[in-house]
Amino acid sequence: MNLDYLSFEQELAKLQDRINGLQESQVGTSVELAKEIKVLEKKRLNLTQQIYAQLTIWQTVQVARHPRRPYTLDYIERLFDDFQELHGDRHFADDPAIVGGIAKFNGRAVMVIGQQKGRTIAEKLHRNFGMPRPEGYRKALRLMLLAEKFKLPIITFIDTPGAYPGIDAEERNQSEAIAKNLWVMAKLATPIITVVIGEGGSGGALAIGVGDRIAMLQYSIYSVISPEGCASILWKDAANAPKAAEAMGVTAPQIAKLGLIDEVLPEPLGGAHAAPIAATGVVKDYLAQQLALLTKIPLKTLLTQRYQRLMQFGLS
Amino acid sequence: MSWLKKLLPGKLKTTLTGNRKSVPEGLWSKCQACLTVLYHTELTQNCNVCPKCQHHHRISGRARLNWLFESSIWQEVGLEVKPMDRLKFKDSKRYKDRLLDAQNSTGETESLIVGRGLLESKVVVAAAFEFQFMGGSMGAVLGEKFVQGVNAAIAAKAPFLCFTSSGGARMQEGLISLMQMAKTSAALAQLAEHNLPFISILTDPTMGGVSASLAMLGDIILAEPNALIGFAGPRVIEQTVRQKLPEGFQRSEFLLSHGAIDAIVDRRSLRAYLSNVLDKLTS
Numbered sequence: 233m234n235l236d237y238l239s240f241e242q243e244l245a246k247l248q249d250r251i252n253g254l255q256e257s258q259v260g261t262s263v264e265l266a267k268e269i270k271v272l273e274k275k276r277l278n279l280t281q282q283i284y285a286q287l288t289i290w291q292t293v294q295v296a297r298h299p300r301r302p303y304t305l306d307y308i309e310r311l312f313d314d315f316q317e318l319h320g321d322r323h324f325a326d327d328p329a330i331v332g333g334i335a336k337f338n339g340r341a342v343m344v345i346g347q348q349k350g351r352t353i354a355e356k357l358h359r360n361f362g363m364p365r366p367e368g369y370r371k372a373l374r375l376m377l378l379a380e381k382f383k384l385p386i387i388t389f390i391d392t393p394g395a396y397p398g399i400d401a402e403e404r405n406q407s408e409a410i411a412k413n414l415w416v417m418a419k420l421a422t423p424i425i426t427v428v429i430g431e432g433g434s435g436g437a438l439a440i441g442v443g444d445r446i447a448m449l450q451y452s453i454y455s456v457i458s459p460e461g462c463a464s465i466l467w468k469d470a471a472n473a474p475k476a477a478e479a480m481g482v483t484a485p486q487i488a489k490l491g492l493i494d495e496v497l498p499e500p501l502g503g504a505h506a507a508p509i510a511a512t513g514v515v516k517d518y519l520a521q522q523l524a525l526l527t528k529i530p531l532k533t534l535l536t537q538r539y540q541r542l543m544q545f546g547l548s
Numbered sequence: 549m550s551w552l553k554k555l556l557p558g559k560l561k562t563t564l565t566g567n568r569k570s571v572p573e574g575l576w577s578k579c580q581a582c583l584t585v586l587y588h589t590e591l592t593q594n595c596n597v598c599p600k601c602q603h604h605h606r607i608s609g610r611a612r613l614n615w616l617f618e619s620s621i622w623q624e625v626g627l628e629v630k631p632m633d634r635l636k637f638k639d640s641k642r643y644k645d646r647l648l649d650a651q652n653s654t655g656e657t658e659s660l661i662v663g664r665g666l667l668e669s670k671v672v673v674a675a676a677f678e679f680q681f682m683g684g685s686m687g688a689v690l691g692e693k694f695v696q697g698v699n700a701a702i703a704a705k706a707p708f709l710c711f712t713s714s715g716g717a718r719m720q721e722g723l724i725s726l727m728q729m730a731k732t733s734a735a736l737a738q739l740a741e742h743n744l745p746f747i748s749i750l751t752d753p754t755m756g757g758v759s760a761s762l763a764m765l766g767d768i769i770l771a772e773p774n775a776l777i778g779f780a781g782p783r784v785i786e787q788t789v790r791q792k793l794p795e796g797f798q799r800s801e802f803l804l805s806h807g808a809i810d811a812i813v814d815r816r817s818l819r820a821y822l823s824n825v826l827d828k829l830t831s
Binding site: 395396397398399401402403404405406407408410411412414415416417418419434435438439441442454455456457461462465466467475476479480481482487490492539542543545546547 | 634635637638639640687688691692695717719721722723724725726727728729730731733734735736737738741756757759760761762763764765777778779780781784785788789791793794797798803806807808
C-alpha cells in the first residue's frame with residue numbers, strides 16, 4: 233500500500249513505480265525504453281480516466297482529503313507575488329491553522345486568507361490538522377477589517393475538517409469568534425471571493441466563507457458536519473460515513489444544485505494533486521475573471537447583492 | 549424506586565415514567581435535577597423552576613412567548629413558512645416523516661416560534677426555539693422565520709429578543725442548514741444598522757451552529773442558570789482531547805467566568821430584567 237495514493241488509486245501507484253523504474257534503468261536501448269514508458273503512460277492515463285470518470289461520492293470525499301492535494305500555501309505561492317504573511321490576533325496567539333497576509337494578484341494588492349493543513353507529521357501537528365482555534369478566526373477578522381480599511385479585495389481559501397473541538401477553544405469562546413466573522417463579513421465593504429479547495433468543514437469553514445462569490449473545486453467537499461460526525465449521530469456508527477456523505481450531498485455538483493455556490497471549477501484529470509500547476513491555473517482564471525467583475529460594481533450595490541444572496545439561501 | 553412510585557398502582561406508574569406529555573395536568577411532576585416530587589401546578593406557577601433546587605426545566609417555545617408577553621395577545625410572525633425536504637434525506641427514517649412526527653408531537657410547524665407583542669407596554673419582537681421539535685435544530689425554515697422576525701422588529705422600530713434552545717444545525721438539510729448561520733447573522737447585522745437592540749437569552753442547551761451564529765451576537769447576552777452552551781458537544785471534545793472535562797464545563801457559570809456572557813438571570817426575574825435593560829437601551 234502506497235500511502236501517497238488512495239486505496240482506489242493503488243493500481244496507479246504501481247504503474248507510476250514501473251515508469252519511474254524504467255526511467256532510471258540503463259537496460260536496453262533508449263528507443264525501446266522510451267517506447268515501453270510511452271505504453272505504460274498511456275495505460276496510466278486510461279486507468280486514471282476510468283477511475284475518475286466514475287468516482288463515487290465517498291471517493292470524492294477521500295480525494296478532497298488527499299494527502300498530496302495542494303493546500304492553501306501551495307496556491308498562495310503559485311498564484312500571488314510578494315506574499316507577506318501577517319500573524320496573530322493581537323489578543324492571545326497566532327494560530328498556524330489559518331494563514332493570511334497581503335499579496336499581489338496580477339499586479340493588484342489583495343488580502344488572502346485560508347486554512348492550512350500540514351503534510352509531514354510535524355507540520356500536521358503544527359497546523360493542528362487545519363482545525364482553527366478562536367484566535368485563528370480572530371486573526372482572519374483582523375485581516376479582513378484591515379482589507380476593508382485599505383480597500384483590498386479579499387480572497388479566501390477553505391480547507392479544514394472543522395473548528396477544533398478542544399477545551400481551550402471553548403474557553404476562549406469559539407462560538408463568538410465564528411459568529412462575529414459571519415456578522416462582519418455580511419457587511420464588509422470590499423469584494424470577497426471564496427474558493428473551497430479541499431474540505432469545507434462546517435462552521436470552521438464558513439467563518440471565512442461568506443462572500444460575493446463562492447466556488448468549489450470539482451473534487452472538494454463542503455458540509456454542515458463531517459460525514460463521520462453525521463453518521464455517528466444519525467446511524468449511531470461513524471463507519472456509515474459514506475452513507476451520510478451521500479445523504480447530505482457534500483460534493484461540489486450537489487451543492488451547486490442547491491444554489492449555494494456560483495461555480496464548480498474543473499480539476500485536471502486525476503484531481504488537483506495529479507497536476508497541481510494545472511489546478512492552480514483554473515483557480516487563477518476564475519479569480520482574475522471575478523475580481524475584474526466585482527471591482528467594477530459600486531460598493532453599495534455589491535453589499536445589497538451580497539445581502540440578498542444570503543437571504544435567499546435555502547429558499548430557491 | 550421512590551416511595552411515591554411504590555405507592556402508585558401499576559398503570560399510573562407507566563404514565564409517570566413514560567412520555568411526560570401524557571401526564572395529565574394537575575398531577576405530580578418530578579424535578580429532573582433533585583428528583584423531588586412536586587405538584588405539577590406548583591412547578592408551572594414557578595416558571596418551571598424547581599422551588600427546592602432551583603433547576604430550570606426546559607419549557608416549550610410557545611410557553612416561553614406566552615410567559616414573555618404575560619398571556620396578552622401577541623401576533624405570530626412567519627407562520628406561512630413551511631418546512632421542505634430539499635435533499636429527500638433519509639437515515640433510519642425519512643426526514644419528511646421526522647418532520648411530521650415533530651409537528652404532531654409539538655403542535656408546531658417548525659422549531660422556531662416568532663411573535664410580536666408587548667413587554668411592559670412596549671412593542672418587542674421575540675423568537676423562541678422549540679427544543680422538542682427535532683432538538684430545536686436550525687434549517688431553512690428556522691432561518692427564514694428568524695429573518696422575518698428581525699425584519700418585523702426593524703419595521704416596528706422595536707427591540708428583538710431571542711430565546712435559544714438548540715442542538716445546532718439540522719443535518720437533514722445538508723449545507724443549506726450551515727448557510728442559515730450566515731443568513732441569520734447577516735440579518736442581525738442589518739438590525740444593528742438600525743441601532744435596534746438584540747438581546748440573546750441562552751437557555752439549555754445552546755450548541756453548535758446556533759451558538760456559533762445568532763446566539764452569540766447579542767448586544768446583551770444573558771443565560772439561564774446551568775444551561776449547556778458551547779460549539780462542540782462535550783462528548784466530541786472528550787473523545788478528541790482524551791481527558792476529563794473540567795467541572796461545570798460549558799455551563800452558564802463557566803461562560804460567565806470566562807467573559808462570554810453578560811449575566812446569568814433566574815427565569816423568575818428574567819422578564820423584569822429584560823424590561824429594565826430595554827428601558828435603558830431605548831430611552
